[in-house]
Amino acid sequence: MKSSSVIKLSKSSLKNNLKLIKKLSGKAKFSLVVKGNAYGHGIGKYVKMAEECGADHFSTFSYEEALSVKRNTKNNPAIMIMGYIDNNYVGDCIKKGFEFFVFDFYRLNRAILEAKKLNKKAKIHIEVETGLNRTGFHEKELEDLFKLLRDNSGYLEIKGLCTHYAGAESISNYYRIKKQIKRFKKYISSFESNEIYPEKYHTASSAGTIIYPKTRYNLVRIGILQYGGWPSIETYVYYLTNRKNKKNPLKPVLSWESSIMNIKNVRAGEYIGYGNHYLAQEDMKVASIPVGYTEGYSRVLGNQSQVIIKGEAVNVIGVINMNLLVVDVTSFDNINIGDKVTLIGREGDQAINFSSFSDKGKELNYEVLSRLPEKIPRKIVD
Ligand SMILES: *Cc1c(COP(=O)(O)O)cnc(C)c1O
Numbered sequence: 001m002k003s004s005s006v007i008k009l010s011k012s013s014l015k016n017n018l019k020l021i022k023k024l025s026g027k028a029k030f031s032l033v034v035k036g037n038a039y040g041h042g043i044g045k046y047v048k049m050a051e052e053c054g055a056d057h058f059s060t061f062s063y064e065e066a067l068s069v070k071r072n073t074k075n076n077p078a079i080m081i082m083g084y085i086d087n088n089y090v091g092d093c094i095k096k097g098f099e100f101f102v103f104d105f106y107r108l109n110r111a112i113l114e115a116k117k118l119n120k121k122a123k124i125h126i127e128v129e130t131g132l133n134r135t136g137f138h139e140k141e142l143e144d145l146f147k148l149l150r151d152n153s154g155y156l157e158i159k160g161l162c163t164h165y166a167g168a169e170s171i172s173n174y175y176r177i178k179k180q181i182k183r184f185k186k187y188i189s190s191f192e193s194n195e196i197y198p199e200k201y202h203t204a205s206s207a208g209t210i211i212y213p214k215t216r217y218n219l220v221r222i223g224i225l226q227y228g229g230w231p232s233i234e235t236y237v238y239y240l241t242n243r244k245n246k247k248n249p250l251k252p253v254l255s256w257e258s259s260i261m262n263i264k265n266v267r268a269g270e271y272i273g274y275g276n277h278y279l280a281q282e283d284m285k286v287a288s289i290p291v292g293y294t295e296g297y298s299r300v301l302g303n304q305s306q307v308i309i310k311g312e313a314v315n316v317i318g319v320i321n322m323n324l325l326v327v328d329v330t331s332f333d334n335i336n337i338g339d340k341v342t343l344i345g346r347e348g349d350q351a352i353n354f355s356s357f358s359d360k361g362k363e364l365n366y367e368v369l370s371r372l373p374e375k376i377p378r379k380i381v382d
Contacts, residue, residue, distance in 0.1 A: 004290035004323070005258035005343065007372065008381045009041055013251035015053050017226050020249050024209050024225075028216040031080060033205070033223035034069065035061035036370035040296070041227060041254055042378035044072040049380050050226075051075060059221050063089050066098050080125065080159075082221075090114050094122045099159050103127040103135035108148060115155035125160035126198065128187045130180040132166045139186075146194045160219065161191060161198040168215075169207035169231035177208075181215060207231040210239055228252035229355055229365040252353055254369070255345030256376075259338050260309075262288040263329065273318030273326055277303060285330045289341050292323040296372040297343065300361035308342040308350045309335070 021030055032055050038046035043065060047058060051073045058073075060066045061083040069079050081100040085093055090107065091114035093100050102108045102124045111122040126145070129136035137145055149156060163184050167173040184203055191198065201217035206225040208215045228250045230236040240246055265285050272278045272286060289307065293299045302319040307327055315328045329335050344354050357368045 001259070003375070003377050004261075005256060005295060005376055007042065007376050007378045008255045008257065008345070009045060009049055009378055010251070010253050010255065011049055011053065011380060011382055013228055013253045014049060014226065016249075016251045017228055017253065018050075018053055018055070021222050021225055025220050025222075026213065026216055028204075028218050028220050029057060029200075030220050030222050031057040031059045031078070031202075032226055033059045033082075033221050035059070035065060035082070035223070036366070037372075037374060039223065039227050039366065040369035040372035042374070043068045045378040045380055048072045051077060057219075063093060063098070066093070066096075070096065070098075090122075091118060094118055094120055097123065099123040099125060101125050101127045101135075101162070103137065105141075105144070105148075108145075112148070112152045112155055115152075121155055121157040123157045123159045125162050125200075125202075126158065127162050127164075128184070130163040130165075130183040130187070131176060132164055132180070134164070136163060139183075139190075142187075142190055146196060149196055150194075158196065158198045160200040160202055161187065162200075162202045163187075165203065165205070165208055165215075167207075168205065168211055169235050171234055177212065181212065184215075205231070207235050210235055224365060225250065227254065227369065229369070231365075252344075254354065254372075256343040256372075257345065258289050258291050258341045258343060260287045260329075260335070260341060261290045261324075261337065263335060263337060274321070275319065278318040282330075284328060285332070285335075286317065286326050287329045287335065287341075289325050289327060289343075290323060291325060291343060292321045294322050294373070295376060297325060298357065298361050298363065298368070298371070300363070301357060304360045305357065306352060308345070308347045308352060309339060311348040311350060313350050313352070 034043050037043050047069050057078040058069045059080045059082055063085045066079045066081050079098050087110055090110045094114050115122040127136040129138045165177050165180055168177050200219040202219035204215040204220045206222050209220045224231050266280045268280050268282050270280050291297050299320045305316045306313045316325055317328050318326050344352050354368050355365055358365045
């Protein structure tokens with residue numbers, strides 16, 4: 001192996017997760033959110049695999065990501081850009097048939113201008129402000145908005161009306177979300193009474209889909225669930241309370257493997273690694289693994305996490321280095337350079353889930369995953 005580790009993507013796990021998503025989405029269509037390099041899974045390989053599993057709608061943050069989706073899929077899926085497009089590329093988005101969020105007059109005017117130049121309709125999703133206070137048209141802007149939409153109806157295809165909630169995964173945001181839901185309903189009425197009928201209404205992410213099923217409308221934007229993670233512990237608990245079967249129905253798609261680079265014996269009383277973070281209290285055997293924080297293995301996990309070697313969980317000792325971590329292999333009689341090391345994944349009864357990383361480091365599943373660098377090769381497995 002040329003690289004010091006490899007990330008494997010399990011197709012059967014993805015199929016399993018998509019089945020659950022289909023159930024949770026009810027009558028709504030689902031779009032798979034693949035921003036952040038498909039939450040660290042590697043957008044190119046990932047969307048190829050997802051398409052083979054039946055996905056036909058993807059959401060990205062940027063134009064650049066939309067290009068990756070297009071390059072790596074075959075069946076011309078819908079591609080929806082929810083965030084960044086350089087003003088100079090709005091025309092290319094229209095040319096390529098990408099759908100994109102329009103959240104202010106700056107982008108809307110550009111879209112109309114480019115659509116006229118190309119004589120091709122821009123496929124837009126109108127994002128409205130309901131209380132996240134990030135992006136989106138405000139109620140006060142509706143009159144001007146409606147006029148522009150009407151005057152340019154020949155150049156615009158209104159694919160959607162949408163908003164995003166301010167943290168549906170946490171019950172502490174309950175009142176804020178409820179208020180947003182109410183405000184979104186008002187927008188729907190305004191649009192309809194002005195005889196503007198967007199094709200889709202969409203507001204729910206993974207958490208919204210589970211906790212506030214009425215917010216699903218006819219399209220949901222699913223991120224973390226497809227990869228086998230929950231938006232928060234609260235969401236998971238909420239899901240379980242309504243079920244007889246108390247087993248986690250999701251399966252992690254991603255696993256991460258490396259191998260032993262070096263093995264050495266250390267005498268009792270010696271410190272291991274930088275500083276004085278780990279003191280050998282007995283004669284020990286330790287192995288170096290060529291993965292560190294450059295590879296996305298968080299420094300927070302020093303002296304905290306475990307890896308799996310030969311089906312056994314072993315402790316990571318000392319601090320995480322830039323490109324190395326050290327594990328305790330004292331208990332093994334027969335261990336060799338090149339032996340497989342599972343950093344995330346399952347071997348026999350032992351499993352290390354990415355969510356255990358986020359628990360230990362008090363980080364979000366989202367952070368742990370999206371930090372995995374692009375340079376690590378991804379491999380699709382069954
Ligand atoms: C990231 C994102 C989602 C998906 O969120 P998950 O919690 O991963 O399901 C949906 N909508 C928007 C606008 C997003 O930015």
